[in-house]
Amino acid sequence: MHLEVTHLYKQFPTARGSITALKDINLHVEDGEFVCAVGASGSGKSTLLRLIAGLEMPTAGEVRVDGVLVTGPGADRGMVFQNYTLYPWMTVADNVGFGLKLQGVSKQQRREQVSYYLDVVGLTKFADVLPKQLSGGMKQRVAIARALASRPKILLMDEPFGALDVQTKETMQQFLLQLWQRTNISILMITHDVEEAVFLAQRLYVLSAHPGTVEREIVINLPLERDHQIRRQPAFQHYREEVLDLLRSKPAEPIDSLLIL
Ligand SMILES: Nc1ncnc2c1ncn2[C@@H]1O[C@H](COP(=O)(O)OP(=O)(O)O)[C@@H](O)[C@H]1O
Ligand SMILES: [Mg+2]
Numbered sequence: 001m002h003l004e005v006t007h008l009y010k011q012f013p014t015a016r017g018s019i020t021a022l023k024d025i026n027l028h029v030e031d032g033e034f035v036c037a038v039g040a041s042g043s044g045k046s047t048l049l050r051l052i053a054g055l056e057m058p059t060a061g062e063v064r065v066d067g068v069l070v071t072g073p074g075a076d077r078g079m080v081f082q083n084y085t086l087y088p089w090m091t092v093a094d095n096v097g098f099g100l101k102l103q104g105v106s107k108q109q110r111r112e113q114v115s116y117y118l119d120v121v122g123l124t125k126f127a128d129v130l131p132k133q134l135s136g137g138m139k140q141r142v143a144i145a146r147a148l149a150s151r152p153k154i155l156l157m158d159e160p161f162g163a164l165d166v167q168t169k170e171t172m173q174q175f176l177l178q179l180w181q182r183t184n185i186s187i188l189m190i191t192h193d194v195e196e197a198v199f200l201a202q203r204l205y206v207l208s209a210h211p212g213t214v215e216r217e218i219v220i221n222l223p224l225e226r227d228h229q230i231r232r233q234p235a236f237q238h239y240r241e242e243v244l245d246l247l248r249s250k251p252a253e254p255i256d257s258l259l260i261l
Contacts, residue, residue: 001066001076001153001186003029003052008061010047020211021047025061027205027214029154029188034180036201037190040247044212045190049158052188053079065153075103078147082159084139086131086146093118093127096145103150117145120179137168141175148183157189161196170228173199177226194247198239199226206246215246 008025011018021044029035039045050056052063054072063070065077086095097114105113118124121141131139140160147155161169173196180187191197197204201220208215220239222230230236 001029001031002064003154003186003188004064004067005048005052006062006064008048008051008063009059010044010051010056011059022051022058023211023213025212025214027217029186032184032186034177034187034200034202035189036197036204037188037207038194038197038204038243038247039190039192039207039212040209041192042212043207043209045192045207046158048207048212049079049156049188049190053077053156075099075150076153078150078152078155080140080143080147080155080157080160082162084131084136084143084163086139086142088131091128091130092123092134092142095131095142096149099146099150113149114145117149120148120183121145121175135168136164137172140164140172144176144179148185152185154186154188157187159191159193160189162191162193169196174227176200181224194240194243195231198222198236198243199228199231204243206243208246218242 005025005027008022009020010022011020025048027035027037037045037048047056051058052070054070054074054077087098090098093114096117097110100110100113115124115127118127121144123138123141123145126134126138131142134142143160161172164172177200189200198220202224203217203219205217206215207213218239222235
């Protein structure tokens, strides 16, 4: 799997003229790589992911998966969003199998794939319950299982742990790292959480806002096997400060626009 984003621009028309949400974004994700893009709110993170997912079309530039131009959504890219997007009236198993059903996968094969991925996310025992009976972290594990069930080449994650409390968030980050190592899937995650990005990524892109653009690319030279102890290491702190300094140098909102409020 190879994801390539080249000279990507996105403008949105508004009543007061057009907003440039993304300006000349260039990035790539290699096979089996875990890449994060980190930026303040308004830096165009969700827009970027929606363009890669094919949910929206770029104003200029292109997105390619294994050399093929993205012109719409496809099973090669699995999405996980911040807000729980499970269907509340469907059981956990039905939620995980829903995409497969749409793809016309047979009932028998669906059952096998659903039970496999429920096992991967450790929710086998919860197959028949409704989402409302699950905690936030468990709901996101269902969403991850649902995304994986269609066997995508890459997992696109838009602040998937943004709504979780700190402890659950750390558990989920550790879980995602293990899942990534076991499945060898490529992951592109976007987040505003600098520590999360440094903890998870092999490589990360720092985005600045207004317009959203890539400020710097940083290779995270930390061991692949990571646990939360690593946050205390000087190397980790160094990466964290480097990213924070970049984000500080370009405030997300101009001060005068804040003064109007
Ligand atoms: N559909 C849209 N119409 C108009 N402006 C939009 C739309 N979607 C996003 N934007 C603008 O694009 C910028 C980036 O938004 P977004 O991608 O949501 O950033 P982030 O996810 O980093 O917070 C913001 O200024 C936002 O207001
Ligand atoms: Mg967003």
